[in-house]
Amino acid sequence: MSIDWQHFTPWTSLGGGILIGIAAGLLIIISNKILGVSGILGGLFKPRPGGAGWRLLFILGLFLAPLAWRSLAAMQAPPIGTNSAGLAIAGLLVGFGTRLGSGCTSGHGVCGLSRLSPRSLVATASFMLAGFITVFVTRHIIG
Numbered sequence: 001m002s003i004d005w006q007h008f009t010p011w012t013s014l015g016g017g018i019l020i021g022i023a024a025g026l027l028i029i030i031s032n033k034i035l036g037v038s039g040i041l042g043g044l045f046k047p048r049p050g051g052a053g054w055r056l057l058f059i060l061g062l063f064l065a066p067l068a069w070r071s072l073a074a075m076q077a078p079p080i081g082t083n084s085a086g087l088a089i090a091g092l093l094v095g096f097g098t099r100l101g102s103g104c105t106s107g108h109g110v111c112g113l114s115r116l117s118p119r120s121l122v123a124t125a126s127f128m129l130a131g132f133i134t135v136f137v138t139r140h141i142i143g
Contacts, residue, residue, distance in 0.1 A: 039107055040059065101123045105127050
């Protein structure tokens with residue numbers, strides 16, 4: 001195994017992880033809500049009274065944060081090794097898995113594990129295992 005030193009970003013990745021942890025902690029402390037992106041987005045399609053505003057602001061922040069970061073630091077577009085059809089299929093599979101697993105990696109991996117949820121432990125282990133298998137198959141078996 002070798003590390004791609006050109007794209008290795010431990011400090012920005014650590015900083016991003018810390019910010020996600022702080023955001024998850026603040027959201028649950030202030031409003032008793034779980035920071036699961038799929039649940040936040042899904043709540044926009046089944047709105048409850050008073051629930052759409054903060055959800056829209058959260059999703060808007062997901063789009064605006066990279067733009068703000070780009071103004072502070074040089075960013076290169078990440079290389080994507082597939083075409084639009086491959087991205088669409090991947091997106092549909094992620095959406096299906098999120099529905100099947102009753103949540104996404106941020107909801108289970110960040111918030112669920114910190115609350116010691118057994119369901120989130122199984123879900124996160126499944127996400128990770130599926131990722132490991134996918135990388136192994138695509139890099140070492142398919143080519």
